[in-house]
Amino acid sequence: MSKAAASVAPLYLRVKRHILANIGSGKWAPSHRVPSENELVKSFGVSRMTANRALRELSDEGVLVRVAGVGSFVAEPKARAHPLEIRSIADEIRERGAVYRVDVIERERVRAVASLAEDFRVAPRTELFYSSLVHFEDGRPVQLEDRYVLASLAPDYLDVDFTRVTPHDYLIEAAPLQEAEHVLRAVLPDARTARCLAMKRTEPCLLVVRRTWSGNAIASVAKLHHPGSRYELSGRFRP
Amino acid sequence: MSKAAASVAPLYLRVKRHILANIGSGKWAPSHRVPSENELVKSFGVSRMTANRALRELSDEGVLVRVAGVGSFVAEPKARAHPLEIRSIADEIRERGAVYRVDVIERERVRAVASLAEDFRVAPRTELFYSSLVHFEDGRPVQLEDRYVLASLAPDYLDVDFTRVTPHDYLIEAAPLQEAEHVLRAVLPDARTARCLAMKRTEPCLLVVRRTWSGNAIASVAKLHHPGSRYELSGRFRP
DNA sequence: TGACCATGGTTGTCTATACAAGGTAAGCTG
DNA sequence: CAGCTTACCTTGTATAGACAACCATGGTCA
Numbered sequence: 353m354s355k356a357a358a359s360v361a362p363l364y365l366r367v368k369r370h371i372l373a374n375i376g377s378g379k380w381a382p383s384h385r386v387p388s389e390n391e392l393v394k395s396f397g398v399s400r401m402t403a404n405r406a407l408r409e410l411s412d413e414g415v416l417v418r419v420a421g422v423g424s425f426v427a428e429p430k431a432r433a434h435p436l437e438i439r440s441i442a443d444e445i446r447e448r449g450a451v452y453r454v455d456v457i458e459r460e461r462v463r464a465v466a467s468l469a470e471d472f473r474v475a476p477r478t479e480l481f482y483s484s485l486v487h488f489e490d491g492r493p494v495q496l497e498d499r500y501v502l503a504s505l506a507p508d509y510l511d512v513d514f515t516r517v518t519p520h521d522y523l524i525e526a527a528p529l530q531e532a533e534h535v536l537r538a539v540l541p542d543a544r545t546a547r548c549l550a551m552k553r554t555e556p557c558l559l560v561v562r563r564t565w566s567g568n569a570i571a572s573v574a575k576l577h578h579p580g581s582r583y584e585l586s587g588r589f590r591p
Numbered sequence: 592m593s594k595a596a597a598s599v600a601p602l603y604l605r606v607k608r609h610i611l612a613n614i615g616s617g618k619w620a621p622s623h624r625v626p627s628e629n630e631l632v633k634s635f636g637v638s639r640m641t642a643n644r645a646l647r648e649l650s651d652e653g654v655l656v657r658v659a660g661v662g663s664f665v666a667e668p669k670a671r672a673h674p675l676e677i678r679s680i681a682d683e684i685r686e687r688g689a690v691y692r693v694d695v696i697e698r699e700r701v702r703a704v705a706s707l708a709e710d711f712r713v714a715p716r717t718e719l720f721y722s723s724l725v726h727f728e729d730g731r732p733v734q735l736e737d738r739y740v741l742a743s744l745a746p747d748y749l750d751v752d753f754t755r756v757t758p759h760d761y762l763i764e765a766a767p768l769q770e771a772e773h774v775l776r777a778v779l780p781d782a783r784t785a786r787c788l789a790m791k792r793t794e795p796c797l798l799v800v801r802r803t804w805s806g807n808a809i810a811s812v813a814k815l816h817h818p819g820s821r822y823e824l825s826g827r828f829r830p
Numbered sequence: 831t832g833a834c835c836a837t838g839g840t841t842g843t844c845t846a847t848a849c850a851a852g853g854t855a856a857g858c859t860g
Numbered sequence: 861c862a863g864c865t866t867a868c869c870t871t872g873t874a875t876a877g878a879c880a881a882c883c884a885t886g887g888t889c890a
Contacts, residue, residue: 556795660853
C-alpha cells in the first residue's frame with residue numbers, strides 16, 4: 353500500500369534522483385563533474401537515451417550545465433534574485449476570506465496626451481480607454497486602480513462589467529499577455545487619490561505601476577495606489 | 592551568413608515552433624486539441640520519439656496538457672501572478688553603471704527581545720547578530736539595511752568585511768538558503784532612518800522586510816528602507 | 831619549437847521498434 | 861436496455877543503433 357515509488361519509478365527518474373541525492377548531500381559540489389551518459393549506462397544498466405534524458409532534464413532545470421565534448425557539471429547556485437508575486441487584488445482579498453467590493457469611479461474614452469502617448473509608445477491623440485476603480489476589502493478601500501488601455505486591442509473594454517471581472521482578468525482574455533513590467537514606489541497621494549482611498553495626504557502610498565505588452569504593443573498601463581497603513585505586498589519563495 | 596536557423600534547427604524544435612506558432616496566432620485556442628504524436632509523425636515525417644520530445648517539452652513548459660489515452664491540449668493561460676525579482680542592491684547599482692559604496696553604521700551581538708524573538712520564532716534572549724548598513728549610489732544613500740541574523744547559523748557574521756561582501760551574499764554562502772519571504776510596505780521613516788537616508792520625515796519610504804529560512808530555522812530578518820524619491824523597485828516578466 | 835592532424839571521449843540529435851497503461855467508443859451479450 | 865468486452869488510439873517509457881559536432885590530448889611533421 354505504500355507508495356514504493358522508488359522501485360517502480362521510471363528509470364530516467366531513478367537516475368535523476370541518484371544525481372540529485374549526491375548533489376543535495378554535498379558530495380558533489382558545484383562545478384563537480386557528474387558521470388557521463390556512457391558511465392551511467394554502465395552503472396545503471398540503462399540505455400544511453402535514458403541516461404541522456406535524465407541528464408538533459410537536469411540541465412533544463414538548471415541543476416547541471418552540459419558542455420558538448422567535455423562533460424556534465426553541477427551548476428553554480430545562483431539564487432540572488434527573489435521573485436515576489438504580484439497578483440490580482442480581487443483574488444487576494446477573496447483568498448483571505450474577506451469581503452471584496454469594487455466601485456467604478458470613472459470609465460471613458462480619451463485621446464492620448466503627450467505623456468500618455470510616451471508611456472504607450474504611440475502617437476499623440478491615439479484612442480485609449482480609461483477606467484478608475486476603487487477596490488474594497490471588508491468595506492475599506494485598499495486600492496485605487498487608474499488604468500489606460502489601448503483601444504484597438506480591447507474594443508469592448510468600456511462595456512465590461514468590472515464588478516464581475518477585474519480589468520486585469522478581462523485583458524488577459526482579450527489580448528494575450530506576453531510581457532509585463534512592474535515598478536514599485538513609495539509616494540504621497542495627491543488630493544484625489546487621498547479622497548478615493550480615505551486617507552490623509554501625509555500618509556504614504558505604495559504605488560505599483562504595471563505595463564503589459566501584447567505582441568509588440570503596450571496594451572495597458574495601470575497605476576495602483578495602496579494606502580500604506582492598510583495594504584502590504586508579500587510573497588514567499590522557494591529556490 | 593544569415594542565421595538560417597529555421598532550416599538547420601533540430602527537428603524536435605521545428606515541431607515545437609510549429610505548435611507554438613499556431614497557439615501564438617490564436618488559431619489553436621486554449622483546450623484545443625493539438626495533433627497526436629502519430630499525426631505529427633505523418634505530417635512532419637519524423638519518428639515518434641522526436642514528436643514525443645516536442646510534445647513532452649511543451650508539456651513540461653506548461654504550454655500543453657497531455658492526458659494518456661486521450662490526447663494533448665493547449666493549456667489554459669494562468670499567469671495572473673507576476674513575479675517581481677528582488678535582487679541584491681549592490682549588484683543592482685553596479686549593473687546600472689553607478690558607483691556603489693556602503694557605510695557600516697553598527698554591528699554587534701545582541702539578545703533577542705520579545706518582538707525579535709517572535710520574528711525569528713525562537714526563545715527570548717537567543718543570541719543574534721545585528722548589522723546596520725547604508726548603501727550609496729553615486730554618493731546618495733538609497734538603502735538602509737537593518738539586519739538580524741541567527742548567531743548559531745552564521746558564527747562568523749560579525750567578522751565579515753561588508754564593504755566587499757554584502758550580508759545577503761555572505762549568508763547565501765554560510766547558510767544554504769531554502770526559502771525567503773518578502774513584505775513590501777510604504778511607511779514614513781522614523782528619526783534615525785530619515786537621518787541615515789538624508790531625507791525628510793514627511794517623505795515616504797519603501798520598506799522591504801525580508802526573512803530567509805535555512806532548514807527549519809529563520810536565518811535572518813532584514814528591514815530595508817529606501818527613500819521614495821530616490822529608489823524604485825522594478826522588474827519585467829515574460830510568461 | 832611551432833603548426834597541424836589524428837584519436838577518442840563527450841554531448842546532441844534522430845530513427846525504428848517495442849511494450850505498458852490509460853481512455854474511448856463500438857459492439858456484443860445476457 | 862444495461863453491462864461487459866474488445867478493439868483502437870492515445871500517451872509514457874525504454875532500447876539499440878547510428879551519425880554529427882565539439883573538445884582536449886597527444887603525436888607527427890615541417
